[in-house]
Amino acid sequence: MYLRNTWYIAAQPSEVGAAPLGRTFLGEPVVLFRDERGKAAALADRCCHRGLPLSLGQVTGGRLQCGYHGLEFDADGTCVRVPGQTRVPPGAGVRSYPVIERHGWLWIWMGDPGRADSGLVPDLAWRENPEWAVVEQYRRVGCAYELLIDIQLDNTHAPFVHPDTLGSSAITDTPPKVRRTAGGVRAERWMMDVVPSPTFARALGTGDNVDRWLIWDFSPPSLCAFDIGCALAGTGAEKGDRSRGVTLHTMHFMTPETAGSCHYFWSVGGAPADDDVAAARKAEFSRIFAEDVEIVEALQASREAALPSRRIDVNADAPVIQARTLLDRLIQAETTDEAL
Ligand code: FES
Ligand SMILES: [Fe+2]
Secondary structure (H helix, E strand, C coil): CCCCCCCEECCCCHHHCCCCCEECCCCCEEEEECCCCEEEEEECCCCCCCCCCCCHHHHECCCCCCCCCCCCECCCCCEECCCCCCCCCCEEEECCEEEEEEEEEEEEECCCCHHCHHHHHHCCCHHCCCCEEEEEEEECCCCCCHHHHHHHCCHHHHHHCCCCCCCHHHHHHHCCCCECCCCCEEEEEEEEEEEHHHHHHHCCCCCEEEEEEEEEEEEEECEEEEEEEEEEECCCCHHCCCCCCEEEEEEEEEEEEEECCEEEEEEEEEEECCHHHHHHHHHHHHHHHHHHHHHHHHHHHHHHCCCCCCCCCCCCHHHHHHHHHHHHHHHHHHHHHHHC
């Protein structure tokens, strides 16, 4: 079961160009394309004539043309042309989904279209900061989306999975402060006067001790937004002066594809707005997040292969469990609502 009445990231806007893009969300095949004004649209990826996936067709004059017998659909999913006849059968069409382009992503609403409120798209305004370089990536991952939520919110894996970049024992030695926020869960770790992790030592140009922060906000269904960084120890970062340090914002968003696969979108931003810095950052974080993907895909395979067995939790799991409990509760509430 998935949360349906919420926005999910469907694609990077640049992925939806001249050709239709087929992609499955929450188990439903969807086709994305652009109308004649360049506005993105999303339809059920199944022609109402004989059922061919519409993503195998083409976009012509801003309409989506089926690749089998040429029926054409507008951005609302209405069939507007049937080759060889003047009359379109009444009611011919396919389901359309609300989409919106914001903060550098294309979002889709898979639930009740009447409840699609553009004000509910998460605020990722930092992606538009002109003084920052922002890099991003999409990849399909062979695991349940919840496993990717878990690994992003579980920071104690860093010394073991990312030892030569973000890892440092300060993370495991410093339990976070966790609290509920208006829409989600926040965990905050301040690691004072500690050795910087390799990534931050390189960014700062020194191995001197730092005050390091790792703050995340989880917002259902799957946004994991991070404020991470460090500043030279004792220079006041915890009180708000980060001028002697490095700040990065990262975000991870996982849109379920099927029960065992998902679409993974991530982004990293920070000063300066410099192409070389951006390229180096993208290379480094691609590698770091690929290390996460290796773990979660192995976890998925292990779960599918093994008999159910006893699972234990440790203290460090508490923030992740809190976030996942919130998500489960929302899904449950939505399901109960629909059943009434
Ligand atoms: S299956 Fe689409 S036009 Fe016939
Ligand atoms: Fe990681």
